[in-house]
Amino acid sequence: METKPTRRGRPPKAESQETRERLLAAALELFAAQGFAATTVRQIAQAVGIRDSAIYGHFEGKQAILDVLMDRAGPGVLGQAGFDAASMVRMPPREALPMLFGRIVDHWTDTDVRKFTSMLLRDSADGAGEAIDAVAGRLAPLFEAWQAEGYFVGQFDAAWLAWEAIAPLATIRLTLMGSHASPADLDRAKNMAERHVAHFLAVHLKSGVPS
Template sequence: MATSARRPGRPPNSDGAATKERLLDAALELFARQGYAATTVRQIGVAADVTDSAIYGHFAGKQAIYDALFAAAGPMSAQSPPIEVDALAATPPAEAIPRLVDEIWTQWCTPRARRFLRVMLQDGSGAAGVRGLTDSIEATRDLLRKPFERWQSAGLLRSDVPARQLVWELFAPLQVPRVLHLHANVKPTDLAAARKMVDDHVAFFLAAALVPERCGNASRRARDN
């Protein structure tokens, strides 16, 4: 009985996910130890015990591996978890904003994201460096500008400040507890201190940015429906 041929280097479905995770972990270890520029695809393969052909079955190259780490732990992590802009905008900001921050902060707290933070501060977005990091931040501001503009149009958020600036004012301060506390060997006390800073900031932002009466009415309508 003939068996179907498999493309060289592409792992079977049963172990493909595990191989990809090994590659990401091995790459992260090397990026953290010696930097993006000094790390090669061959070194990543050796560290993960994966052949070169198998690596290219998962990633186009070193930058693609870095991109996967960056997407899950980048400046605002707009890509992971993916943000459903329309669903976000349909929820009153008093509910949507804390939920969004919580999702992103939870992602930043994962072991891989905490380890990658040091790499990102050193190497930016990889080959593009700091400029690529800046471009990613601006792309996230553009993505999140849309629900903020809709909340402004509905009279739920103050409209005297541009939406992109409100996005910046929400997320930029979150980098402080992240950099101060979310290191690789974080302790529970560090996580608790960081989370308090996050919660205090979100509460302050909502107090400064919401239009109280309209937001209260919108929240009540959402609960009633």
Template sequence: MSPAANRRRPGRPAKAEAGDTKNALLDAALRLFAQNGYAGTSIRAIAREVGLSESVLYAHFDDKRALYDAAMRLAGPQVATLAVDDAPDEPAAFVETFAEQVLAVWDSPRSRQVISLVSRDARMNDEMLELGIEEALAHLAHRFAGWLAAGRVRTDLGSPGDLAYALLAPIAHARQLWLHAEATESQRERAHDRIRAHAALFARAITPLPPA
């Protein structure tokens, strides 16, 4: 193979390097978004944060919005959708496992920066965030629909959508209050305690009562 064939096109790093650079840019963007807000963070500042040129950044992300969208895919409400798919099928065990998996991701540095960003910039009505929440609720509702049809959970508590929202909403609320970028250790512990207590209570509440 000729030397020319071995040369990469300018601005297109090797795959391993590309993955490292992309993650570094994403982490830098999240730090700066959380500190300065989305509008207050420039492409130049993100690139300089990791010692790269803007042209290198544009080799990985089309624009600043693409960085934001990538952050939401990693640490936004879509995480709850993945937790639905990975949790066991027994209803009570599902609820507690689901809560633990979501908590583990939402207490990561990236996720705490994401919630600081959306709170600081009043982006709670952002279309991508809303779509992620609706997707997670739909996945949860699908599980509850199957259990309701099979009589595996109480049928007097509401629709599958009602149950999905009742499970997820308090977890998301605890995240917003106590799992942000500036959260103290005690606040994070409070989030863990509240989410686990909610999951345990919810698991007991949906379990059908034994015959009288």
């Protein structure tokens, strides 16, 4: 029986996806170890064992790789934590916020996410600040809806409440949840996050509103 020759061309989809994930993993390791700016496309390719040019079949460039990692471990954390504004707005903040922020902190304990945290610390505070602002911006409409329901005291606008809720959590992440964090560091981070959420609700919730 004659054997048909192997057809040349693009690799199978599964193989392409596997290579893409290997590139992301290699880039994350390098970004965490030496920073985004110091990492080259060639280094990423060498870590995976492919030619430099082969990367461009998966990503437009180094920035595109960072964008995917950012979506998974940066502002995209709300999606990773199962954030759904439509369902959360029907819950009181005393119930919704500990649940959401608990999921976020759990996500931040993931090994790859902690590598990304180390990259943020290594490169600059600007990236971390932009990530906080992006998450706060997505949370603001939820806080606005809760304000309309009369849950919060009125002297702060929704955008500020959202920022005040998430920013201290981000500080906990950056100080205690990097790639070299110990189990004790992670336990402390979770405890501090829980205390922050409890304090935030105690300060900003109106007394007498349904819990």
